[in-house]
Amino acid sequence: MTATRAPRRFNRNAVIAIYRFEVHRALRTLIQSLVTPVITTSLYFIVFGSAIGSRMHSVSGVPYGAFIVPGLIMLALFTESIANASFGIFYPKFTGAIFELLSAPVSPLEIVLGYVGAAASKSIALGLIILATSALFVPLHIMHPAAMIALLLLTATTFSMFGFIIGIWAQGWEQIQLIPALIMTPLTFLGGAFYSIDMLPPAWRTFSLFNPVVYLISAFRWSFYETHDVGIGVSLAFTVGFLAICAGVVAWIFRTGYRLKN
Secondary structure (H helix, E strand, O other): OOOOOOOOOOOHHHHHHHHHHHHHHHHOOHHHHHHHHHHHHHHHHHHHHHHHOOOOOEEOOEEHHHHOHHHHHHHHHHHHHHHHHHHHHHHHHHHOOOHHHHOOOOOHHHHHHHHHHHHHHHHHHHHHHHHHHHOOOOOOOOOOHHHHHHHHHHHHHHHHHHHHHHHHHOOOHHHHHHHHHHHHHHHHHOOOOOOOHHHOOHHHHHHHOOOHHHHHHHHHHHHHHOOOOOOHHHHHHHHHHHHHHHHHHHHHHHHHOOOOOO
16 A cells, blocks of 8 residues: 655745845845935936926826836836846856755745745835835825735736846856846837837837837836826736746746756
């Protein structure tokens, strides 16, 4: 008579341990993490809010200085989510091995929850800091605060998982910076972060609809001012779809062992 193996229980302690380790790593550079976004946001308001805002008073009925706030938050969220998650998983691989993979009680799901959860938490904190800094420059009115928080969580989780994939894929430090610098930042600037795509000529507006960042910024801006460039349902469907794709890629990585060792 063969004995049946009891189902494995979810290892909550492993997720908490990974999460706390990654958060503590960020806390060691707390001043840099806080001061840098405040200075950068202030510079954006000085350049865009004063120089451009003085000539373009409102966009879609929203004062220009307030209009760019969701775009600024999304720009920081994309960049930091990818950077935090990619560095967090790449560093142990670079130094030898991802030790959590060598620990029998830790499953791939628990590893992803720990790393992605920590990266998303740091990015959300940064987004809230930028939001608070923006309130010092322009009057803000968030019409749908619950939707704003939900979109902040969804976007941070999605791009943290995307960064996790980049960290697994990368074989050197230069590849960690490749996609954020050459792809995500240009897409954000061309995705309506500082303007409405309705202001573009018809041909360029159609071209902009192929930029996935347009949908994310549009949905986030709607939570502030109820103004958007594309439908909210389409934006949510795209974000959830991209999250599902990233989850599928992560599952494939752990199933095949793709580049889990340097």
